[in-house]
Amino acid sequence: MRNAIVFLVLLFLISSCNTGTDETIQLFNGKDLSGWYADVPEADNNPEIDPSFVVRDSLLVSMGEPRGHLITDSVYQNYRLEVEYRFAGEPGNCGVLVHASTPRALYDMFPKSLEVQMQHGDAGDFWCIVEDIEVPNMVVRRGPKDEWGITEGKKRRIPNLTDDSEKPLGEWNNMVIECFADTIKVWMNNDLVNYGFNCTARKGKIAVQAEGAVVEFRKLDLTPLNEISSTE
Template sequence: MISNASFRALALRGLSMLVGCFCALGWLAAGQTNPAGPASAAETNQPVLTPVADEEFFGWLLGLGADSNKVAQLRQAADTQRYWGWFRDRPLAVRQPEQLLNGRDLAAFYPWLEREGTFADREGVFTLTNGLLRISGQRTGYLATRRSYSNYRLVAEFKWGEATWGRRKERTRNSGLCIHGVGEDKVWMRSIEIQIAEGQTGDVVVLEGAKLTVDGQTKVRSYDTFKRPGSEQVVDKTGFRGKEDLEKPHGEWNTLEVIALGATLRVKVNDTPVLAGESAYPSAGRIYLQSNGAEIFFRRLDVYPVAGE
């Protein structure tokens, strides 16, 4: 029969081996800590512990009698992971042209869908066929760049498909090109949206704490909108077009151009300027394309350096 002292010694030995394995593998609940490996939630779809949760975990190990030196190694590995994440996710000024839609794959992006999460696109909401990105619109979510960007000229080309879904089935087709996305994945990530919607394409919307100033007016409440010149009352019905609509007829390709330099913002729809803003917050972040009840296609999403940056 094993004595209490022997049992405790065996338990501590097992715990020490477990903590040693954690250290050897560089593993701490959130995944790899090796800077050469994936680390972000977008790349691993793993939960990331906060510093508070880290300390609770380390305290729990110490309370069980784990070796303090090995727990210190784990703490250092967690800090390394966190600092690496900050470095990896820093906004990158665009130094050379980049085709985010390269016609071959969607490696520059990750999908996020409401009630499903990151990388959980089981219904094929985001697909690439013959070089075209199709967003079905069947689920609410987005396709976001893995990297964050600052100081760039962005050119997107899109056209509507036919399908509409759910509560928006009979309503105006709706999507969006969002820039400067930061924070948690949700509906919607904090960002500035260039609206893509029937009768509203070219409107600019601030989302979830973003803000922007245009002609001395600052908007900060989520869904506050800067209307494009010539905008009119929208009839929320599929196929709506306004008299002064800048969007081309259904089925034709349209071009959006965004110049983001520092905290300034310029937007064009089919070569027509629609907005000149300043004091943008955030002023850098991810670029993402919304899935919001209507089928839409993209054939181009290119970023270029901005002259003078």
């Protein structure tokens, strides 16, 4: 009961701070990949490799292979990111990375960041990628404290709060990620599915993954909260 009260109080405090918004930015323009660049390790020695990310029928498509990331040119902080996506074929793995910075910081693949999971059945999980975050009921959610970590071999996953917020395969999901100061909140189809605080990063680039499954995106819209985006 005490943990539930603390959780609700924290949600109220954060929500009360996020009152000012600015004009929404379409990170994906529906035409091309302007404003983004791909980091695909396999392409280092094979520049003719098939692209991991394409625009098809006005959709941004993560082809799943070869694996890598599509990353914004700009750095953002204090924003609400709305993502509409669906798995185009077989269910699989993908994710949205926020506060991304140092490239290939984990497994020579993943940029330093905080991942919001899109994997079918687990959408809304947090994965710590050389950045960290806290949630209510940390031991229950993350496991024994001595096993926590943000690098290879550590417990980096923090499961979401619900099991039934995703749409059936083939239907469009709406994910909203709100990053404000050191907090991150996630909604799936209007359900609050995760909330974290004391994140070790407050700003960074945004990335989407190619991680084995074909995923279509029809919206990646960012609305600044109180402060506008910045560019490196």
